[in-house]
Amino acid sequence: MAKEQRVLVIDDEKINLKIIGDMLNDDVHVMLAKSGEQGIRKAIQYQPDLILLDVVMPEMDGFETMNRLRHNVHTSAIPVIFITALNDASHEEKALLMGASDYIQKPLHTNIVQARVRLHLELVKQRKLLEKLANIDPLTALANRRKYQDVIAHEWQKAIYNQDCISLLVIDIDNFKQYNDCYGHATGDTVLKQVAAALANQVTDKGLVARYGGEEFVIVLPGYSQEASVEIARYCMQDVESLNLVYSHEEFSGKVTVSVGGATKKPTDKCDIDVFFNMADEMLGLAKKSGKNKILWKLPGDLHLIAR
Numbered sequence: 001m002a003k004e005q006r007v008l009v010i011d012d013e014k015i016n017l018k019i020i021g022d023m024l025n026d027d028v029h030v031m032l033a034k035s036g037e038q039g040i041r042k043a044i045q046y047q048p049d050l051i052l053l054d055v056v057m058p059e060m061d062g063f064e065t066m067n068r069l070r071h072n073v074h075t076s077a078i079p080v081i082f083i084t085a086l087n088d089a090s091h092e093e094k095a096l097l098m099g100a101s102d103y104i105q106k107p108l109h110t111n112i113v114q115a116r117v118r119l120h121l122e123l124v125k126q127r128k129l130l131e132k133l134a135n136i137d138p139l140t141a142l143a144n145r146r147k148y149q150d151v152i153a154h155e156w157q158k159a160i161y162n163q164d165c166i167s168l169l170v171i172d173i174d175n176f177k178q179y180n181d182c183y184g185h186a187t188g189d190t191v192l193k194q195v196a197a198a199l200a201n202q203v204t205d206k207g208l209v210a211r212y213g214g215e216e217f218v219i220v221l222p223g224y225s226q227e228a229s230v231e232i233a234r235y236c237m238q239d240v241e242s243l244n245l246v247y248s249h250e251e252f253s254g255k256v257t258v259s260v261g262g263a264t265k266k267p268t269d270k271c272d273i274d275v276f277f278n279m280a281d282e283m284l285g286l287a288k289k290s291g292k293n294k295i296l297w298k299l300p301g302d303l304h305l306i307a308r
């Protein structure tokens with residue numbers, strides 16, 4: 001067990017909270033709640049890795065608490081172990097059918113409780129690692145397309161709710177095939193890494209940078225106006241250019257630059273994320289066709305803004 005992991009114990013009996021807390025305190029950060037209501041509040045606020053839940057409690061019992069935890073988006077994925085003095089199989093079955101990860105019967109044996117908690121915390125650790133790996137592009141260590149899709153869907157809903165705007169940049173390295181042709185794919189890979197780092201360095205906590213695929217990146221900027229986003233796009237272009245990645249071949253020579261297509265929108269329920277993406281992507285296509293190394297931003301109607 002690792003001390004950085006958090007276990008929330010929910011039990012209406014003070015003495016039980018103390019006993020279980022003492023069993024786990026050396027290895028994990030233990031949080032205590034003396035009712036289902038308080039437990040749910042703490043689970044939402046502190047996001048524990050695991051919950052130990054007493055079944056028999058006044059007002060809201062363990063089953064009702066479990067039901068509410070499962071139906072709340074902030075707590076639905078947190079594993080729950082029931083702890084109870086009830087020893088009939090039907091309660092155990094009910095708990096497992098509700099999605100409990102485990103069921104421990106009283107009287108509690110320290111070694112058994114510790115072993116089961118350790119096992120479930122290890123599973124949590126592995127699940128989190130898998131989630132992380134599933135969302136990362138292995139070459140650049142940026143978020144991958146899957147993560148981008150999760151984030152844009154979430155930010156889109158947030159923007160609708162807050163009646164706020166959201167900006168999207170689609171960025172593509174210019175003439176990257178020629179760079180690969182000059183120096184090979186392995187050196188091309190280092191360029192992708194350098195460009196990715198330059199973009200990430202520019203965006204920091206303003207939004208999300210992801211590798212969309214190949215030599216194409218996306219940047220999501222929640223709450224950023226068109227003007228502010230074009231400014232960020234400019235800095236991104238400058239930073240890539242100042243990497244000074246030159247290439248030359250018999251027929252062509254140049255420096256690594258990027259083209260950017262962008263769009264800003266205050267979304268409503270009637271707007272579609274894919275249409276929004278296509279707006280920015282269409283701008284990128286126009287930027288490529290009209291000479292590359294530039295920013296084109298979608299404006300209302302058929303208009304667009306050219307910035308460099």
Ligand SMILES: Nc1nc2c(ncn2[C@@H]2O[C@H](COP(=O)(O)OP(=O)(O)OP(=O)(O)O)[C@@H](O)[C@H]2O)c(=O)[nH]1
Nearest residue numbers: 173174175176177178180185186188189214215288
């Ligand atoms: N080294 C490397 N190259 C990649 C990777 N993914 C895509 N590419 C290369 O990116 C190049 C993309 O070529 P094109 O689609 O013709 O684009 P381009 O040469 O950048 O031309 P424009 O987009 O018009 O500026 C191809 O040579 C791909 O092999 C990768 O992971 N590593």
